Amino acid sequence: xxxxxxxxxTKREAPKDEMSKNAELLTRGGFVYKEMAGVYSYLPLGxxxxxxxxNIIREGMDAxxxxxxxxxxxxxxxxxxxxxxxSDDIVDIWFKTKLKNNSEAGLGFTHEEPxxxxxxxxxxxxxxxxxxxYQIQTKFRNEIRARSGLIRGRxxxxxxxxxxxxxxxxQEKFYEKAKNAYTKIFERLGxxxxxxxxxxxxxxxxxxxxxxxxxxxxxxDEIYLCSGCKKVAVNKDIWEGQKKCPECxxxxxxxxxxxxxGNIFNLxxxxxxxxxxxxxxxxxxxxxxxMGSYGIGPGRVMGTIVExxxxxxxxxxxxxxxxxxxxxLIIGDDKKTxxxxxxxxxxxxxxxxxxLYDERDxxxxxxxxxxxxxxxxxxxxxxxxxxxxxxxxxKKRNEDKSVLLDRDELFKKxx
RNA sequence: CGGGAUGUGGUGUAACGGCUAACAUUCCUGUUUUGGGAACAGGCGAUUCCGGGUUCGAAUCCCGGCAUCCCGACCA
Numbered sequence: 499x500x501x502x503x504x505x506x507x508t509k510r511e512a513p514k515d516e517m518s519k520n521a522e523l524l525t526r527g528g529f530v531y532k533e534m535a536g537v538y539s540y541l542p543l544g545x546x547x548x549x550x551x552x553n554i555i556r557e558g559m560d561a562x563x564x565x566x567x568x569x570x571x572x573x574x575x576x577x578x579x580x581x582x583x584x585s586d587d588i589v590d591i592w593f594k595t596k597l598k599n600n601s602e603a604g605l606g607f608t609h610e611e612p613x614x615x616x617x618x619x620x621x622x623x624x625x626x627x628x629x630x631x632y633q634i635q636t637k638f639r640n641e642i643r644a645r646s647g648l649i650r651g652r653x654x655x656x657x658x659x660x661x662x663x664x665x666x667x668x669q670e671k672f673y674e675k676a677k678n679a680y681t682k683i684f685e686r687l688g689x690x691x692x693x694x695x696x697x698x699x700x701x702x703x704x705x706x707x708x709x710x711x712x713x714x715x716x717x718x719d720e721i722y723l724c725s726g727c728k729k730v731a732v733n734k735d736i737w738e739g740q741k742k743c744p745e746c747x748x749x750x751x752x753x754x755x756x757x758x759x760g761n762i763f764n765l766x767x768x769x770x771x772x773x774x775x776x777x778x779x780x781x782x783x784x785x786x787x788x789m790g791s792y793g794i795g796p797g798r799v800m801g802t803i804v805e806x807x808x809x810x811x812x813x814x815x816x817x818x819x820x821x822x823x824x825x826x827l828i829i830g831d832d833k834k835t836x837x838x839x840x841x842x843x844x845x846x847x848x849x850x851x852x853x854l855y856d857e858r859d860x861x862x863x864x865x866x867x868x869x870x871x872x873x874x875x876x877x878x879x880x881x882x883x884x885x886x887x888x889x890x891x892x893k894k895r896n897e898d899k900s901v902l903l904d905r906d907e908l909f910k911k912x913x
Numbered sequence: 914c915g916g917g918a919u920g921u922g923g924u925g926u927a928a929c930g931g932c933u934a935a936c937a938u939u940c941c942u943g944u945u946u947u948g949g950g951a952a953c954a955g956g957c958g959a960u961u962c963c964g965g966g967u968u969c970g971a972a973u974c975c976c977g978g979c980a981u982c983c984c985g986a987c988c989a
Contacts, residue, residue, distance in 0.1 A: 535981065663921085863949040
């Protein structure tokens with residue numbers, strides 16, 4: 499893509515109402531636009547990143563048998579009354595609205611209820627189970643306080659997968675699979691080194707659950723990270739209960755600030771029983787379906803990645819989610835340099851390498867500053883100097899020094 | 914929901930109750946430039962969040978509303 503065609507512009511300074519690092523850098527770089535507190539729109543650069551995050555999650559879910567669907571955001575009051583989750587006294591984050599006929603509808607903050615009801619149409623026998631379905635969809639939560647940019651919003655994206663199983667054993671088997679899939683997903687997203695499986699108290703309706711917590715200095719959660727295996731953390735309550743790591747038995751820990759990027763829950767039969775999702779087993783006996791739910795917030799992940807990978811100049815995207823793979827900068831405008839840069843651009847595009855080509859008529863300094871801010875992982879500079887030496891200047895965003903490479907060496911790096 | 918703070922061109926800031934609301938940046942025109950947000954000249958852009966009030970006079974003081982951020986409690 500030609501950068502002169504990109505409609506977003508970078509900002510020298512962040513708006514003063516953005517204090518968090520993620521919102522500051524994403525706003526300055528032109529990735530997002532704040533509509534109101536806790537509500538962000540994704541602009542082209544941001545949407546490219548978001549799409550990559552979504553696709554990594556998608557591949558992870560498909561790999562464990564997930565079938566993607568897309569549920570409605572508007573929710574039926576009567577359905578939610580069946581599980582006692584319509585009342586504002588029970589769920590205080592509903593966005594509700596009156597319909598023209600004076601009935602009420604809500605905007606979904608999660609989707610156990612509607613999906614369970616849908617499944618009543620499709621599950622009747624043990625032969626139908628297990629089923630795993632997921633969606634990447636907008637959720638609405640009327641939070642008392644939105645904060646930290648993309649980390650806690652009132653409207654946000656969520657990948658939510660739901661499992662429907664015959665019994666506890668089948669459910670727990672899938673639960674383990676999902677846990678492993680999540681681990682892989684966060685590795686692919688570049689957050690593997692700083693994301694810990696965390697034992698949580700379990701919420702209101704499940705016996706046990708796990709959170710995926712990413713270490714982040716400005717995070718709103720606190721975890722106790724096991725000093726032994728360094729892979730597992732627990733929340734305070736559990737720790738005080740057993741005083742040792744549930745995985746390796748070690749009893750020392752370090753306290754870390756963190757952000758919850760994913761979670762997995764065993765739901766049991768709470769929803770299937772209250773909504774009436776039953777199946778017939780081999781003996782013809784009626785049994786409730788055993789369920790689980792598994793969430794990841796792609797927008798929150800994006801914010802977390804920015805907070806994790808940045809420096810004083812801007813964002814440093816991991817390759818896997820970067821809006822483009824290569825940022826090509828042309829410095830100078832003589833004929834040879836232009837020819838050289840244009841040819842490289844065409845060749846990169848031809849090879850299917852995602853490249854943002856900064857051919858704008860602006861100063862070299864501004865190109866470098868913008869490049870650092872936007873944070874594309876590979877930077878290639880073409881200038882009079884590089885043309886003279888028949889080379890290209892290559893630099894990774896996360897490294898300090900650039901190197902001069904000839905064409906073949908360059909393409910090896912960019913493959 | 915408790916506490917604190919703040920609202921001034923697109924963005925960041927300034928302005929004692931008193932001159933046509935100032936500066937920087939963005940943007941436009943031209944010239945000159947091109948290795949770290951270039952230089953010079955000229956220009957566009959504001960109902961100072963909204964509504965009341967006090968005053969000869971309000972961006973500035975008072976009241977009400979709205980919005981935003983931060984801390985806490987809560988929460989993916």
